[in-house]
Amino acid sequence: MSGQELAFWLLAPVMVLGAVGMxxxxxxxxxxxxxxxxxxxxAIQYAxxxxxxLFAVQIIVYTGAILMLFLFVVMLVGVDSDDSFVETLRGQRVFAVxxxxxxxxxxxxxxxxxxxxxxVGLTEANAQYGGNVQGLAALVFVRWVWAFEATSALLITAAVGAMVLTHRERLVPRRDQRTRAAERIRAYAETGRHPGPMPTPGVFARHNAVDTPALLPDGSVAEDSVSAPLRSRSRIRTPEELLAPMAQRHAEIAGDRQPDPAVGHQRDPRPGESVAEQGAALKASQRTQRTRGEDLSDEERI
Amino acid sequence: MTPLEVVTPTAASGLFGLAWLLIALPLAGALVLLLAGRFADAWGHLLGTLMPIGSFVLGVVLFVDLLGREEGARAVGVPLYRFIETGGWRIDAGLLVDQLSILFVLLITGVGSLIHVYSIGYMAYDPRRRRFFAYLNLFVAAMLILVLADNYLVLFVGWEGVGLASYLLIGFWQHKPTAATAAKKAFVVNRVGDMGMVLAIMLMLATFGSSAFVDVDAGAGEMGGTVATVMGLLLLLGACGKSAQVPLQSWLLDAMEGPTPVSALIHAATMVTAGVYLVVRANAVFTHTEVASTAVVVVGTVTLLFGAWIGCAKDDIKKVLAGSTMSQIGYMLLAAGIGPAGYAFAIFHLLTHGFFKANMFLGAGSVMHAMDDDVEMRRYGALRRALPITFATFGLGYLAIIGFPFLSGYYSKDHIIEAAFEHNVVVGVLAMVGAGVTAFYMTRLMLMTFLGRRRWAEGVHPHEAPAVMTVPLVVLAAASVVGGLVLNNWIEGWLAPAVRAEAHEASLLHFTPVAAVTLLLVAGGVALAWVLFGRRGVPQTAPSTRSPFVLAGRRDLYGDAFNEAVFMRPGQQLVRVLGRADETLVGGGWSATGDVLAGLSQVGRRLQNGFVRSYALTMVAGVGMVAVVLVLGRLA
Amino acid sequence: MEPSYYLVLSAMLFTIGAVGFMVRRNAIVAFMCVELMLNACNLALVTFSHAWGLLDGQVASFFVMVVAAAEVVVGLAIIVSIYRTRRSASVDDANLLKF
Incomplete structure (x- = not known):
């Protein structure tokens, strides 16, 4: 089995699987x-x-440049959510297959x-000008030189076109840090919104990642403590999940009864304090803070 | 038949090289006035008046030059440029200044200039005066092309040009539906005549290979009798259209909707006489065809009586004059149809008629001016005190037209009547009766307008027109008086070489029995009119009558009714049937096809659902089909 | 080695790309499918070049890459600007141009 065959039979299934996976x-x-x-x-097949x-170009241009561009755009627009796989066009999928x-x-x-x-093989053709690159150069710069020049115009046009398409006119003056600070204080004065930073993520014995929300005194989750994209993808750990181990420990220590997850996250109310009152006050303060995530103006989003 | 002597024009020299300026001046005036727009409003009428005056001066100079030449050298050809060169055809545009055309040049530019001057006053308060003068200049230029052309095809250019100018000027007050309709009517009726012209010219080109006067004259001897007859009849059709002769007379009466100077210039003095000019110019053709010549005589005679009849029945001053114009042109055509003996008389009458009819039309304009543009003679009366100059000049024109001894109409009309008697007694008698009728209706006009009681409408205060309008009247009146005396002894000899006639000895005191009877008839006509309208007085509204003669006259002898019944209604019916056939058969078939396709498209457009993925599916399906076809093709 | 194997591989990749384009709604993924189809074509071109011993196939492949690069730049710019105005990267949402 030659190297070529080896490469083909090794890589071809990978390619098909990769394509199907894509x-x-x-x-x-x-x-x-x-x-x-x-x-x-x-690229390896080319080699x-x-x-x-072409092996080099495939890796540098395609894999290196174009796919990175794809990833970049995915980051800009697409990471927020999974695609739904429910087909909306009747019969589309069947017909497509x-x-x-x-x-x-x-x-x-x-x-x-x-x-x-x-x-026939390319040994002879490559040897004619002393190598594959030289042979391609001879073709590109002599026989296909006009096409080559035309592609240069095409690339320039594409670059300019991309800039024009993604350019946005600034419709409102840029808000600098000073004006933002002033706005926050004004908002505090007028609506009582908390001017300070949002709460930090929660830190527990088992978790300190950014998707771990802080818990409020009543045991509920402070949603502002995790970043908005994670919230939108519902990747926040739930209080049950966070408190389950502790509840289990309590149960083990108590030894005489099974842990009850439903009440595990609930702290015993202190004497003379109403749980409901306390929770309502905290929820209210959360609401005012949550709106802060929305005061980013449109041009700052992407 | 003996071949006619062909007059070969001598080459142009000296001032004759500038003959094109005759046409170019008014044409330039028209262009400047039309293109300069409102910028020229202030001085446009002055420029427009100067242009024909310039042409007139040049025409006089050329005329004097011709007078000084010997008889054989009085036809001057001025080649201009090659008009058409295609295949084997070569048609040169050139001018021919000869005894005939120079007289026309003088008439057109002379009377035209006077009417331009008159129009300065008449149109003073019209906001579109500049445009009016532009059209008048355009008309003068086209008319000069018509009479100066050395070629029937170039003549036709002028022929159509005057038609256009006539259309524009009749419909000048286009805000009046009647004027717009009249313009259209004149245009359409003229098209019928123009068809005859076009066919005649085509026949000339086919027969002689050329439409130049010289070639037609030279070849006329050799063509067959039938060709000559057809050509003559077609030319006569053209002449009938332009000169408002029966059966194409119906447009002239309606054409009076135009401003009065237009009626004077175009529909009395110049354009309507183009038919006479055409017949005289084409004398070589008519000499060779007895049928066509007779047809000309018949048409002339019929129109002569026809116009006179209408003139008797109308109460609209301009329409009376229009009927009179038809009648007088009938005289001219009659004379032209008689042949070499009558050509000079036709042109003579044409010139004198140009003077006195223009004079009377302008006088009528002056009257209308005074009467707040009222044309109804029954609301005139007793205007001689209010409009003394108009009355005097109009009166002289009146005396000239009825043939009062020693005025211009006396000479020119008597010649025609005498020639008609020599030609055929019946025609002569009819022409003589026509003279009597002319005297009757013109006297009626005078009595109703200037004499009798005043029957003015409320709030009308007649006043004499300004000098700019009365001076042309005076000049034309003078020409009406002396025109006959001046021209009588001279014109026949002058025109003889151009129209190939032999000059008779003419005398100012020439008096024959025919003339005596004619005078008696004229006197009878005047007396009858006096009895009917002078003594009895004129009611303010037209009396109802059962007399079929009067009713027919009031309705233009049913000319419109005839056209309507014979041409319009069947034509409309045909068009309606064809239209319906087109709608149902042709259109129906195509719209059914369209409906079917539209219905299919309604279904098919659902494929265009906006989803790019569906389009991709369709594309892949298409690719698959192409691939299948390719594979099958390989297998086959 | 027989060129046919490469060609069959190329055909499979192309078809997977085509089906993917018809099935996926995410504009970016659809775009990736287009790229996959272009790459499949490139593979065929290079294979033919190898089979006939001529370099022109590789030159063509090279030009395809250049054009693909230009296309990706413009296409992604369009996707981004559509996303900015419509808050969606689904090709089904941009369906106003229809009957």
Missing amino acids: VLARKAVHSALCLAAVMICL ALDAPF VLGIGLVVLLVAGLGNAVVTGP
Whole structure:
């Protein structure tokens, strides 16, 4: 088994699996990573097919530049949520699969007949100018020089176009730190909103990650203590989860009764204090604070 | 038949090289006035008046030059440029200044200048005066092209040009629906005549290979009798359209909707006489066809009586004059149809008629000016005191037209009547009767307008027009008086070479029995009018009558009714049937196709659902189909 | 090694990309599918180049990459600007251009 064959049979299944994974992944990031895998494998296939220049370009341009651009945009727009896999167009998925099967059959039938002889190989062609890169250069800069120049115009146009498309006019004056501070104080004066920083995430014996919310004195979660994207993806640990081990310990120490998770997070009320009153006051202060996350003006979001 | 002597024009030299300026001056005036816009409002009428005066001066200079030449050298050709060059056809545009055309030039520019001057006063309060003068200049230019052309095709350019100017000027007060309709009517009726012209010119091109006067004259001897007859009849059709002769007479009476100077210039003095000019100019054709010549005589005679009849029945001063114009042009055409003996008389009468009819039309304009643009003669009366100058000049024109001895109409009309008697007694008698009727209706007009009791409408205060309007009246009245005396002995000899006629010895005191009878008839007509309208007085509203003659006259002898019944209604019916056929058969078929396609599209457009993924599905399906076809193609 | 294997691989990748484009709603993933299809084409081109012993296939592949780069730049810019105005990266949400 030659190196070429080895590379093919090793990598081809990986590529197909990667491609299928790209289509099926629920998260865009996973799709991008699958695609990266396919592309790197493809680069190696190029190398096996006597195309060292394309091998390099594939890795540098595609995997290095284009896919990073994809990841960057995914970060900008897509990380918030998973894609729903419920199909909204009637019959779309069925037809797509049927057509895909038909297409692959036709393509295989057509392409399978395209080359009837064995491969000539590029050894001779590469040797003509002293190497693959030199041979490509001879073609690109002599025979296809006009096309090459046209692509330069295309790239310039694309760059300018991307800038034009993503450029936004500033419609309101930029708010600097000073004005923000003034606004906070004004908000405190007018609505009583807390001017200080939001609460920090919770720190417990078992958890200190950013997705661990702080608990309020009544045992409920202070939602402002975790960042908004995590909140929106409902990745916040629940009080039950956080308090379950402690409740278990209490139960073990008590020894005579089973731990009751439903009441585990509830602290015994102190004498003379109403739990409901205390909780209501805290909830109110949370509400005023929660609105702070929304005062970011639109142009600062992305 | 003996071939006619062909007059070959001599080459232009000296001032004749500038003959094109005759046309260019008014044309330039029209262009400047039309293009300069409101900028020219202040001085436009002055420029517009100067242009024909300039042409007139140049025309006089050329005329004097011609007078000084010997007879054989009086036709001057001025080649301008090659008009059309296509395939084997070569048509040159050039001018021909000869004895005939120079007289027309003088008439057009002379009378035209006077009418321009008159219009300065008449149109003084019209906000669109500049445009009016632009159109008048355009008309003068086109009319000069018509008479100066050395080629029937170039003549046709002027022919259409005057038609356009006439259309624009009749409909000048386009805010009046009647004026707009009248303009359209004139245009449409003229198209019928123009069709005849076009066909005649095509026939000339086919027969002679050229439409130049020289070539037509030279080739006329060789063409067959039928061709000559057809050509002559087609030319006559053209002449009928332009000169408002029966059967294409109906537009002239309506054309009186235009401003009065227009009626004077276009519909009395110049344009309507173009038909006479055409027949005289095409004398080579008519000489060779007895049928066409006779047709000209018949048309002339019929129109002569027709116009006179209408003139008797109308109460609208301008329409009476229009009927009179038709009648007088009938005289001219009659003379032109008689042949070489009558050509000079036709032109003679044309000139004198140009003077006295323009004079009377302008006088009528002056009267209307005084009477707040009222044209109804039954609301005139006793204007001789209020409008003394108008009355005097109009009176001279009146005496001229009825043929009062030694005034211009006396000479020109008598010649025609005598020539008609020599040609055919019946025609002569009819022409003589026409003269009597003319005297009757013109006397009626005078009595109703200037004499009798005043029957003015409430709040009308007649006043004499300003000098700018009365001076042209005086000049034209003088021309009406002396025109006959001056021209009588001279014009026949002058025109003889141009129209290939032999000059008779003419005398100012020439008096024949025919003239005597004519005078008697005229006197009878005047007396009858006096009895009917002078002594009895005129009621303020037209009396109802059962007399079929009067009713027919009031309704233009049913010319419109005839056209309506014979051409318009069947034409409308045809169009309606064709239209319905088009709607149901052709249109229905196509709209059914369209409806079916539209229905299918309503279904098909649902595919355009806005989802990019559906489009991708469709594309992949398409790719699959193409691939299937390719694969099957390989297998086959 | 027979070129057919590569071609079959290329066909499979292309079809997976096409089906993915038809199935996925996320604009970015759909775009990735397009890239996958382009890459499949590139593989076919390089294979043909190898099979016939001519470098032109590789040149074509190179140009495809250049065009793909330009396309990605513009396409992603469009996605970003649509996301900014509509708060959505789903291709089904941008469906106003229809019957």
